[in-house]
Amino acid sequence: MKPNSLNLRKLFRYLSIRSSLLSSSFSSQTHSIQVVNPQKPIFRSPENADPFINRSGRDSKFKETVDQLCQQKRLKDVIQLLENQVHQPSAALYTTILQLCIENRALDEGRKVHAHIKGSGFVPGPFISNKILDLYCKCGSIPDAQKLFDEMGDRDLCSWNTLISGYAKLGRVLEARKLFDEMPKRDNFSWTAMISAYVKHKQPENALELYRAMQRNEIFMCNKFTVSSALAASAAMQSLRLGKEIHGHIMRTGLDSDAVVWSALLDVYGKCGSLNEARYIFDRTLGKDTVSWTTMIDRYFGDGKWEDGLTLFSDFLSSGIRPNEFTFAGVLNACAHQTAEELGRQVHGHMMRTGFDPLSFAASALVHMYTKCGSVERAHKVFKWLPRPDLVSWTSLINGYAQNGQPHEALKLFDLLLKSGNQPDHITFIGVLSACTHAGLVDKGVEYFHSIKEKHGLSHTADHYACVVDLLSRSGRFREAEDIINKMPIKPDKFLWASLLGGCRIHGNFELAERAAEALFQIEPENAATYVTLANIYATAGKWSEVAEIRKLMDERGVVKKPGMSWIDVKKKVHIFLVGDQSHLRSNEIFEFLGKVSKRMKEEGYVPHTNYVLHDVEEEQKEQNLFYHSEKLAVAFGIISTPPGSPIKVFKNLRTCVDCHTAIKFISSIAERKIIVRDSSRFHCFESGRCSCHDYW
Known part of the structure; x- marks a missing residue:
């Protein structure tokens, strides 16, 4: 008999016996329940008997x-x-x-x-x-x-790499490195995970040391993630030399075609201040994505090249690639910094047309932009549109109201914040204390100051102390202010001493002013504002010898007073003015208008504040010096260049002087215009001869 025939016969016999057994089992057994666990009944039936x-x-x-x-x-x-x-x-x-x-x-x-x-x-x-x-x-x-x-x-390798990444994620870099050193063997992921851990947890020197060790080990080839982490370490150290070394390695190994690598190169050159090299990299990046565009735009903003950044953003919109919330937030913050409301409104419109997440921080940046540009009403509209405003939005609007002459609205909004269930942070309280300062609510402000720690469990910051000292000294309560300074657990900073000096200027407190000025001379001897403020205090009292001493001290120390500058945007063009500026094309018309309005102002009771002029000259010359301050020139140009009745918005780099503040109140009434002036500390809204600050700024 052939072998294959024998095998077939054995198979038929097995199937026959198995079939008989199954038939017998089916006829003789009944269904039953076996309870293995009272809550887990397992139903068994005859057909379940055979595991096969x-x-x-x-x-x-x-x-x-x-x-x-x-x-x-x-x-x-x-x-x-x-x-x-x-x-x-x-x-x-x-x-x-x-x-x-x-x-x-x-x-x-x-x-x-x-x-x-x-x-x-x-x-x-x-x-x-x-x-x-x-x-x-x-x-x-x-x-x-x-x-x-x-x-x-x-x-296996995955086990080691996973645990290393786990330790690194929680910031336990020492444990991660210990595991890394104990590994029986490593792969590219091992090296990259450890290098990126050092970068993420602010140890760029260790990251670069490990990167060099990897390069010396010829078994491993750096990939795009490794070199990107090494470039991030160079950017963190702001080491252009190391960045260029890694760039050379990238070129030699052929990694220069990857978008991730190009983005990292762009970042390192940008953060190291080499914007030309960064732009060179950017222009040659193939397949630029949103991250690449946003990174380059932010680098311009970070270097103060606002116009270049905004121009590139315009190019980005034309590229067909959609910006993300990081792009919008960066551009809106730039608009806020430059008080470019018109451009900010255009960005807002683009965001609405393309659709954006109202819960993103780009929405918060929108509120912030409008408040910084003095359009608190628009900021409030955006705020009300947000489904769940975050703390940044609440704080921006509170600060906006405080700086735009609506302190009571700021405090009402703060009460709503508390009722909403959100917890204020230390920045929120800066807005609250500023609102109390601008409203003259001294006792209320002191109460808020103590509540920061006692009610809300937060620690007082240097900014909180500066705000409460500003609040007290402006109202002449110097003893309380000094008591707070003496009991501070932290060292007073320049903002606190500047606040105290400002209060001394208002009330003519020479002794305390000299103490505050001396502290400021120690902290920042190059800041001309301290010298000028102290000189103003002396000049107000007619102490011209002391004024001369201050001017001599400035000369000896090489301190130069920052020139006052004001600007106004008319028909999408920014016009800049300096004190006594006659370079503008319409300067003759500007001076002619100021001459006419000056006569009208005096007829209505305007008296120049000549005691703030820092020169011992004739009264007529003092008036002439005050008459051509930059904000007056900008306001005059705005009036002659815009339709009657339209509002005017002027910006100034320094704090507006008392005389200009008084004069613009008169001008707003005579010209029947709403005039908004944003100086270095706040917005002043002049209308019908009054200012939103109620002469308390």
């Missing part, structure tokens, strides 16, 4: 159910089903469930899966063990991860 037939069927049904629940993200149901399953799930099922736990950062559920694996007798291989390890690390449970790692009998 239905074990795979049950597993298939269980797997199908688990897969469906996982697709529906019903993790709790999956865990309940797993705990009620008598038979051991397959490795594939454990993998599916663990992946769902990882995606949901479900630490408790992941621990239950891990416990089930241990209790079922299933011996996981490196793949499933690494899944559990990854779950613990991503959920921040390093003790669980370390314990599992120690118990793993079969670790």
Whole structure:
């Protein structure tokens, strides 16, 4: 008989016997229930008796159910089903469930899966063990991860890399480096993970040291992620030399075609102040994405090249690539810094047309831009449109009201903030204290100051102390101000002493003014504002010898007074004026208007504040010096260049002087114009002979 025929006969005989046994089992057995656990009934029937037939069927049904629940993200149901399953799930099922736990950062559920694996007798291989390890690390449970790692009998590279990344994520860089040094072997991911950990946690020197060690090890080739981390370290150190070294390595290894690398190169050149090289990189980047555009635009803004940044943003809009919230926020902050409201409104319109997330911080930047440009009404409209304003939006609007002469509105908004459930931070209280200062609410401001610590559990910052000293000294309560200064747990800074000096100027407190000025001379001897303010105090009292001493001290120290500058935007063109400026094309008309309005002002009771002129000259000359201050020139130009009745908005780089403040009140009444002047500290809204600051600024 042939061998293959013999095999066939044996097979037929086996099938015959098996069929007989199954038939007998079916006829003799009845259905029964075996209770393994009172809450887990397992139904058994005759056809379930043979594992050859239905074990795979049950597993298939269980797997199908688990897969469906996982697709529906019903993790709790999956865990309940797993705990009620008598038979051991397959490795594939454990993998599916663990992946769902990882995606949901479900630490408790992941621990239950891990416990089930241990209790079922299933011996996981490196793949499933690494899944559990990854779950613990991503959920921040390093003790669980370390314990599992120690118990793993079969670790692979993934095991080491996962635990290193877990330690690095939590900032435990020393433990991560210890593991890195203990690794039996490494791959590119190991090196990159450790280098990026150093960068992320502000240890760029260690990152670059490790990067050089990797380069010396010829087994490993740096990839785009490695060199990008090394470039980030160079940018953090602002080391152009190191950045250029890495750039050379990139060119030699052929990594210069990757967009991620180009973006990192752009960042390092930008942060190191080499904007020309950064722009060179940017212009040659192929397939520029939103990140590349935004990075280059922000570099211009960071270097103070606002016009170049805004021009590039315009090019970005024409590129067809959609800006993201980071782009919009950066541009809006630039508009706020430059008080470029018209451009900010255009950006706002573009955001509305293209659609943006009202919950993003770009929305907060929009509120901030309008408040900084003096359009607090528009800022409030945007604020009310936000579904859930964040603390930045609340704080921006509170500060906006405070700086725009509406302190009571600022305080009302602060009360609404508290009722909304949001917790104010130290910046919020700067706006609140400023509102009290501008409204003259001294006792209320002191109450808010003490509530920062006693009611809200925050620590007083140097800014809080500067605000409360400003509040008290402006009202002449110098003894209380000094008491706070003497009891401060931190050293008074320049802002506090400047606030005290400003209060002394208002009330003519020579003794305390000299003390504040001396402290400021120690902190920043190059700041001309201190010398000028002290000289103003002496000049007001007619102490011309002391004024001369101050001027001599400035000459000896090489301190130059910052020239006052005012500007106004008319028909999308910015016009800049200096004191006595006759360079403007319409200067004759400007001076003619001021001459006419000056006569009218005196007829209505205007008296020049000549005691602030720092020269011992004739009274007529003092009046002449005051008459041509830059803000007066800008206001005059605005009136002759715009339609009657339209509002005027002027900006100044210094604090407006008392005489200009008084004069513009008269001009607003005579010209029947609303005149807004933003100086270095706040907005002044002049209308019908009154100012929004109520002469308290």
